[in-house]
Amino acid sequence: MRAPVLLALLLACCSLALSVQAQDAAAVVPEPESAIIAHYVVLWPDILGQFDTATDTITRQMKFKHGVQHGVEILHDKKTALAITGQRGMIEVIDLEKLATVDEHPIAKDGWILRARSVTECPGGKKWWVNCERVEKKVDHFVIHEQMWFPYDIEAKELGEAVKELPEAIRRGARISPDGKSWHVFDKDLVILEPETLKETGRIELSKPLFTGMGPITLQSFDFHEGRNPGFYRMLWSMTDPVNTNRRLGGILDLDMTKLTIARREEWGVPNMGGFGSYITADHKRAYGHGGGRRGFGGRGGTGGESEITLASWDLSNGRRIAENTFKARTALGISAIAPDGSKLYLTGRGHDVLVVTGELQVSRTLELPGEVSDFIEIRR
Secondary structure, eight states: OOHHHHHHHHHHHHHHHHHHHHHHHHTTSOOOOOOOEEEEEEEETTEEEEEETTTTEEEEEEEOTTSSOSOEEEOTTSSEEEEEETTTTEEEEEETTTTEEEEEEEOOBTTEEEEEEEEEEOTTSSEEEEEEEEEEEOSSOEEEEEEEEEEEETTTTEEOOOBSSOOGGGSSSEEEOTTSSSEEEESSSEEEEOTTTOOEEEEEOSSSOSSTTOOOOEEOSOOTTTTSOTTEEEEEEEEEOSSSTTSEEEEEEEEETTTTEEEEEEEEESOOOOOOTTOBOTTSSEEEEEOSGGGSSSEEOTTSOSEEEEEEEEETTTOOEEEEEEEEOOTTOEEEEEOTTSSEEEEEOSSSEEEEEETTSOEEEEEEOSSEEEEEEEEEO
16 A cells, blocks of 8 residues: 555544544633624724724714824724824824723934834733834934834833844744733744743644644634633644645644643645635634635736726635635725624725625625725724
8 A cells, every 4th residue: 555545544543533532622612702893994194983884884083182193003902002193203092992092102212213113012011012213313414223123111101222123032923812911922833921031931832743744733813712712712724735745734723721732623624715814703604805816806817907806705614615706896905894794894995985895795885984094993802
């Protein structure tokens, strides 16, 4: 019997064993309570509005205190947002329930003009990392320097000493843990870090093959529990097919963050899911995104004809594609938001109009909003 056939039989036995484990483990992974869902839209130049997906209207809105916004970030508590304003010299703290600025943090250092590019929240809620452009003030001229990262003490409202890059341990794939107490770094393995010292306190080995012939597991970043189940992550995974190394296998798994193990792993075979990002219904039964290869994201096809876009939907119980549709649309459109039940998708790009598409991937109508759409934000907590 040929080696590939033996390997295939071995993997089939492993998959059968894992499917039994999956059924047993599924019962012990608790489901979080239903999410509280809210949508917000950021409109250029200086408006943040709450958006109602039932009526497709902005129900209330605010203006930022310091003018044009240059990025809005939702904090870990999902009740607060940060907005870079004031010609990139101010960070406004927004209470999303009140829809108002409740605090502000000037980004300044003597002898320098600093322009904030991004803000990274740290576990514990006492510190940010702020990435800044730097212009040094001389007596009769200015000197432009490279961008640097500054630690920022929130309570003292002070910048620390600049560093060229974020600490290596959190430079890639780091997020705040669901309980808000540590860093979880999704790289080759899932590594848990103490926030101040960045000392490793735990690890789930994803790079180590589960069985002979299997490769390392790669995770997608979306957590199906959306941070509402601190003891577990549920994510899509993929790995190189050990029999046919030109393709990948995929499925869904649960990570037990207390026991630091893979609690459940389901294999769906060769995945055909495109880049749907986090456009998943609130019940986690369907995913939506861009499909169709070269025509996948609001652009012209290769023939020079009208602009087209291809959207697709997937069944999240087995990873299979449910539907796909290609239709005429202006360039640069992409999915920005989804109604909680998946009945509507909202596509934006450059401009103030929003294309509404039904859950069956049919064009419904175009909305006209009172400003150019910078961002759609969906919060599930």
